Amino acid sequence: MTAAVRTSRVSKSYGAFVALKDVDLSVEPGERRAIIGPNGAGKSTLFSIIAGQKPPTSGSIFIDGADMTGARPDQLWARGLSRTFQRNQLFQNLTVWENVELACAAHHRGLFKSVSRDALDDEIGGVLERVNLLGSHDVRVANMAYGEQRQLELALALAGRPRILLLDEPTAGMSPAETQAMLRMMIALPREITILIVEHDMDVVFSLADRVMVLNLGEVLADGTVREIQGNRNVSEVYMGKAL
Amino acid sequence: MTVADVIVQRRSKPFVALRLWSVLALMIAAFAAAPFLGMPQFVQALVIEILVFSLLALSLNVLLGYTGLVSFGHAAFFGIAGYAIGIIAIHISTDILVTFPLAVLVAALCAVPIGWLSIRLSGFYFLMITFAFAQMVFVAAFRWKPVTGGSDGMIVPGATLFGAPILGSRESFYFFVLAVFTVCAALLYAIVVSRFGRTLVGIRESTPRMRALGYNVRRYKLAAFVVGATFGGVAGVLNSLFNLFIAPESAHWTQSALVLVMVLIGGAGYFVGPIIGATIVLLLQHWLSSYTEYWGLVLGILFIVLITGAREGIAGLVMQGWNHLRGKGP
Amino acid sequence: MLDFLIAQTLNGLVYSMLLFLLALGLSLTFGMLRVINLAHGAFYLMGAYFGLTAWNLTHSFWAAIIVATVGAAIVGMLLERSWLQRFYVRNELDQVILTFGFALVFADIMKMLWGKDIHSIPVPPLLSGAVHIAGTYFPAYRLILVGVGVALFVATWLAIERTRTGALIRASVADRVMVSGLGFNIRLLFTYVFGFGTAIAGLAGVLGAPITGIYPGLDFEVLITTLIVVVVGGLGNISGAFWAALLIGLAETYGKALYPAAASFIIFGLMAAVLLIRAWGRDEEDVE
Numbered sequence: 059m060t061a062a063v064r065t066s067r068v069s070k071s072y073g074a075f076v077a078l079k080d081v082d083l084s085v086e087p088g089e090r091r092a093i094i095g096p097n098g099a100g101k102s103t104l105f106s107i108i109a110g111q112k113p114p115t116s117g118s119i120f121i122d123g124a125d126m127t128g129a130r131p132d133q134l135w136a137r138g139l140s141r142t143f144q145r146n147q148l149f150q151n152l153t154v155w156e157n158v159e160l161a162c163a164a165h166h167r168g169l170f171k172s173v174s175r176d177a178l179d180d181e182i183g184g185v186l187e188r189v190n191l192l193g194s195h196d197v198r199v200a201n202m203a204y205g206e207q208r209q210l211e212l213a214l215a216l217a218g219r220p221r222i223l224l225l226d227e228p229t230a231g232m233s234p235a236e237t238q239a240m241l242r243m244m245i246a247l248p249r250e251i252t253i254l255i256v257e258h259d260m261d262v263v264f265s266l267a268d269r270v271m272v273l274n275l276g277e278v279l280a281d282g283t284v285r286e287i288q289g290n291r292n293v294s295e296v297y298m299g300k301a302l
Numbered sequence: 303m304t305v306a307d308v309i310v311q312r313r314s315k316p317f318v319a320l321r322l323w324s325v326l327a328l329m330i331a332a333f334a335a336a337p338f339l340g341m342p343q344f345v346q347a348l349v350i351e352i353l354v355f356s357l358l359a360l361s362l363n364v365l366l367g368y369t370g371l372v373s374f375g376h377a378a379f380f381g382i383a384g385y386a387i388g389i390i391a392i393h394i395s396t397d398i399l400v401t402f403p404l405a406v407l408v409a410a411l412c413a414v415p416i417g418w419l420s421i422r423l424s425g426f427y428f429l430m431i432t433f434a435f436a437q438m439v440f441v442a443a444f445r446w447k448p449v450t451g452g453s454d455g456m457i458v459p460g461a462t463l464f465g466a467p468i469l470g471s472r473e474s475f476y477f478f479v480l481a482v483f484t485v486c487a488a489l490l491y492a493i494v495v496s497r498f499g500r501t502l503v504g505i506r507e508s509t510p511r512m513r514a515l516g517y518n519v520r521r522y523k524l525a526a527f528v529v530g531a532t533f534g535g536v537a538g539v540l541n542s543l544f545n546l547f548i549a550p551e552s553a554h555w556t557q558s559a560l561v562l563v564m565v566l567i568g569g570a571g572y573f574v575g576p577i578i579g580a581t582i583v584l585l586l587q588h589w590l591s592s593y594t595e596y597w598g599l600v601l602g603i604l605f606i607v608l609i610t611g612a613r614e615g616i617a618g619l620v621m622q623g624w625n626h627l628r629g630k631g632p
Numbered sequence: 633m634l635d636f637l638i639a640q641t642l643n644g645l646v647y648s649m650l651l652f653l654l655a656l657g658l659s660l661t662f663g664m665l666r667v668i669n670l671a672h673g674a675f676y677l678m679g680a681y682f683g684l685t686a687w688n689l690t691h692s693f694w695a696a697i698i699v700a701t702v703g704a705a706i707v708g709m710l711l712e713r714s715w716l717q718r719f720y721v722r723n724e725l726d727q728v729i730l731t732f733g734f735a736l737v738f739a740d741i742m743k744m745l746w747g748k749d750i751h752s753i754p755v756p757p758l759l760s761g762a763v764h765i766a767g768t769y770f771p772a773y774r775l776i777l778v779g780v781g782v783a784l785f786v787a788t789w790l791a792i793e794r795t796r797t798g799a800l801i802r803a804s805v806a807d808r809v810m811v812s813g814l815g816f817n818i819r820l821l822f823t824y825v826f827g828f829g830t831a832i833a834g835l836a837g838v839l840g841a842p843i844t845g846i847y848p849g850l851d852f853e854v855l856i857t858t859l860i861v862v863v864v865g866g867l868g869n870i871s872g873a874f875w876a877a878l879l880i881g882l883a884e885t886y887g888k889a890l891y892p893a894a895a896s897f898i899i900f901g902l903m904a905a906v907l908l909i910r911a912w913g914r915d916e917e918d919v920e
Contacts, residue, residue: 109514135516147514149507155312160504163497164515179312183305195308218515372725419904422911426668426724430863434904437856438897445893555856559732566729599740605733606715609726 060123062087062222062252063108063139068117070103077103078276080117087221090253092263095273096296101256102144102226104273108254109141109224110134121222135164140220142211144227144256148199154210155195158182161217182217189213189243205236212243223247225255229262241265264288272296319495322574330484337473346476352584353483354540359564359576360490361533366562367570368494369526370506371421374429374558375436376534378416381553383409383535384542385443385450388458398461398468402539409535410528417527421520424509436558443550455549458542469543479540486536491573493529502526506571563601567608569615578616638768640889641882646774646843648881649781653836654858655865655873656788657829663868664804664825667716668724670731672833673855674738679704679834680846681746684753693756696838704834709827716826717819735851743848753841777839784832785874792870801825857884860903 063085070078078100085091093101107114110131118127121137131141149157162181166173186192189209199207208228215223228244229237241262247253257263263270263284270287272280280290287293337346358380365371387405394400416435423431443450450456461469469475493499501522504512513519542548551557560583568579583601591597612619658672682703683696690696711734719727754760755773762769792798804818837846844850857880865876880899887895 111510130518131510131513132516132518135514141514143510143514147508147511149504149511151507152503156500160500160512161515163500164517179309180305183308186308187305192303192305192308195312214511214515372728419908423907426728426867427863427907427911429728430859431904431907434860434900434907437900438904441894441897441900445897596740596744598736602733602736602740605729605736609729609733610715610718613726 059086061085061120062089062122063254064120064123065104065108066118066120068104068107068114068119070100070107070112070115076276078107078114081273081276081278083271083278083281085252085254087252088250090255090266090268092255092257092267092270093273094257094260094263094270095279098275099273100276101273103276105224105226105254105256109139109226135218138221139224140215140218140222141224142215142226142228144230146207146211148207148210148214150200151198153196153198154186154191154202155182157199157210158185158213158217161185161214164218185213185217188216190239205232205239208232208236208240209243212240216247220251222252222254225253225257227256227258229257229259237262326487326574330480333480334477337476343472346472348584348588350476350479350540350544352581353479354537354544355561355564355584356577356580357483357486357540358534358537358561359568359580360487360573361530361537362561363565363570363573363576364490364494364502364526364530364533366565367572367575368499368506369502369523371523371526372425372429372562373420373432373527373530374555374562375432375434375439376530376561377553377555377557378432378436378439379409379413379531379534380538380541380557380561381439381443381548381550382412383538384458384548384552385456386535387539387542388456388548389449391459391461396459396462397465398463401461405539405542406532406535409538410532413528413531414524417524417531421523421527433555433558436553437555440550440553440555443553450550453550455547458546458548460546461543475544479544482536482540486533487577490533494573498522498525563605565615567604567615569617569619572615572617572621575615575617582616635768636889640885642770642774642778644882644885645778645878647885648878649778650836650840650844650854651857651861651881652781652785652874652877653832653839654854655861655877656784656870657832658858659862659865659868659870659873660788660801661826661829662862663870664801665716665720665822666724667720667727668731668867669716669826669829670728670855671711671734671738672731672829672858673851673853674735674742675704675708675830675833676837676840676854677742677846677848677851678707678738679837680753680841680850681742681751681837682834683838683841684746684751684846687753693753696753697835700834700838701831704837705827705831708830708833709823711830712823712826717822720822735855739848739851742851746846748848750845750847751841752845753838755842773842777843780839785870789870797821857899860899863903864906 061084063083065081065083067080067082068078069076069080081100081104083091083093083104093104095101103112106112108119110126110129110133113128118125120126121134121139124137126134126137149160152160159178159182162178162185166178183192186195189212191206191209191213194202194206199210202210208231212225212228215225225244229240232240237259244253244255244262244266253266255263255266267284269281269283271278272287272290272293274296279296280287280293282290333349336349341349358376362373362376365373365376383405386408387401390401390404394404416432420428420431420435444453446452460467469478494502501512501517504515504517505519505522509519538552541552564579564583565576566579567582568577569575586600587597590600594600608615614621654672654676657675658669661667661669661672679700683700686699687693687696715730715734716727719730759773759776761772763772763775764770792801800821804821861876861880862873864880865872865874880902883902884895884899887898
């Protein structure tokens with residue numbers, strides 16, 4: 059089976075500093091894969107390379123077998139790849155509804171493609187329902203609580219009906235209660251969506267992911283099922299005393 | 303609450319823009335009637351000037367207010383179209399059906415390469431590169447004497463229609479400008495509320511998100527740039543036809559700065575903001591310049607106060623006050 | 633022809649050094665405070681006027697230099713403390729508008745205080761002679777100016793690269809949060825850096841006065857060229873500013889002498905080209 063997301067010997071260096079070195083990653087369709095590692099391990103760099111935000115210094119990225127190295131985010135999106143941001147990227151001065159409308163309108167673009175008002179409204183409402191934001195549809199994003207903004211962040215990524223979803227620290231900065239709510243939402247996502255998640259919270263990682271890849275100092279330290287990673291000595295050492 | 307409830311609720315909301323448009327329509331009707339009620343010629347001239355600069359400011363607002371691109375060279379297209387209509391009128395034809403569209407087309411065509419290059423930069427660097435291009439236009443106008451008349455400026459021949467001179471009287475030109483302004487403002491409004499316009503707002507609010515949502519942001523930015531330049535070009539054409547003269551100063555950076563000021567004072571991102579801004583700046587300029595030579599001081603203080611106290615301009619203040627009243631009221 | 637070339641080169645170098653002094657403050661302010669100060673040109677003119685008044689009172693060029701530098705520093709620090717400081721968290725457009733507002737206000741206040749006439753400060757007698765080098769006479773004052781520019785470049789570079797305060801400045805350019813976390817009084821440091829920048833601009837104003845003259849509008853003229861220098865050199869990059877000042881200063885001087893019609897066209901084109909080359913091929917999110 060062709061991997062949904064595959065990186066082949068991806069490296070990234072900034073001058074003399076090597077942020078990533080020969081990283082091979084392969085995520086099967088429908089798989090939920092987490093990337094973990096201590097600060098500075100290169101998780102974010104790998105994530106932004108896969109998301110098309112920056113090109114790798116060397117190596118290639120394949121989406122469904124097609125070479126997408128150096129492709130722009132909008133080109134990756136056209137391949138069914140969607141993402142959330144670690145720091146919210148929302149349309150702050152628009153309402154929740156208008157935010158999702160912009161996201162849903164994205165796949166109804168083109169001169170000869172048009173969608174009826176009713177269909178679009180139903181679609182927007184459906185997305186909001188899935189992330190429990192229907193009640194706040196008319197609230198300006200800037201006036202929303204942080205936890206709700208994170209939910210909207212997820213909503214915008216889902217609006218594109220992605221086949222592959224990249225989640226960049228979805229629970230960053232959330233309270234334990236908000237984290238639990240977000241986790242439930244992520245677990246409830248359709249299984250056919252391939253998920254690649256970078257996350258600090260180990261509870262979230264181990265409850266959501268099928269497989270986990272551990273990065274340390276820009277290199278792959280371990281790659282395996284949740285159970286394998288939990289029992290891996292090297293990984294515990296890297297996390298120095300942190301119980302996994 | 304179900305999805306259907308929310309949709310019903312959203313659709314039953316009153317259409318606020320309708321109220322705004324009925325006010326604007328009334329104002330335009332009043333201005334159209336004014337000459338018949340004895341509006342003096344010099345007031346007509348002032349109104350013409352305000353309408354021309356309102357249109358220029360409206361066109362910049364597509365970039366500044368809606369797309370979030372701070373262009374410091376918008377006067378370039380005002381100047382390009384202003385010169386183009388003069389050059390066309392001298393060398394090809396003075397027929398307004400030729401000169402007007404052709405001059406606007408020239409401005410739009412110039413905006414394609416300039417915009418294509420400029421939108422590769424963002425923030426302060428975008429500001430500097432649009433500034434650089436505009437100054438290059440200014441220098442060309444200033445130095446290319448055989449074509450532009452250099453620093454002396456250029457006399458623009460009066461317009462004709464099928465061989466007969468038109469728009470010769472102040473009054474006829476007043477109606478002409480009012481009509482062109484109304485049509486252009488309506489077109490611009492249709493653009494900013496369209497799906498295209500909302501996409502521009504998305505780019506202003508979060509460019510990375512728009513890219514991640516599959517929008518080709520550069521293409522949209524370029525389109526916004528060309529739209530802005532086109533309507534800026536219309537303003538330039540009106541300006542040349544009104545003064546029957548064009549000088550390099552029309553493309554100078556101080557002119558770009560002045561339009562920027564108008565948009566910011568009125569309220570960037572609000573549709574009527576630039577009109578309010580242009581009106582206030584021009585009225586202040588006319589009124590104050592007969593009392594003081596320190597016009598810059600007034601403008602500077604206005605800037606400082608505005609940016610410190612009211613970032614969203616006068617339209618923003620009005621909206622805040624309005625919402626406040628409604629929130630407190632019965 | 634050779635004489636002409638040498639004379640133009642010297643003129644270009646003098647102009648470059650004045651530009652560098654201006655760019656130094658602007659670039660440093662941006663690198664550290666992330667503020668684009670469009671009132672920077674006003675400090676050049678302010679320095680020149682302060683110097684003019686001091687010279688009129690004392691007939692001492694040295695007094696003029698001191699008054700100009702200190703005066704510009706004080707006004708700069710007052711501006712930073714009273715107004716700019718609040719704007720560090722705001723976006724760059726807000727800062728640009730605020731400082732542009734101050735540029736307009738300063739311009740008119742100076743017009744009120746010193747009038748609209750063109751003034752000048754004479755070269756001090758000690759430096760008014762000419763130096764004979766390799767068969768050509770050079771005005772001593774201009775040679776000194778070039779020396780001052782180079783010396784200030786070296787001194788600032790050393791101060792930033794080699795001293796403790798310099799390390800702090802470099803660190804805060806790189807990461808402001810980190811430095812304030814270390815407990816340094818970063819606010820005060822910002823004020824001093826801003827004051828240093830305006831002081832050097834004031835110094836450039838008084839030193840340049842015998843050459844450029846002093847007149848309303850000069851502030852915006854030098855501001856524009858300085859902005860070009862700073863952009864070409866890279867915002868926040870001191871040695872970049874130095875080389876860019878040389879490039880722009882010489883290009884404009886030769887351009888004016890050889891092909892006056894295109895001189896300013898060349899420098900604007902140069903800036904646009906540098907900006908585009910730097911941005912080309914990079915993703916737009918990487919370009920600040």
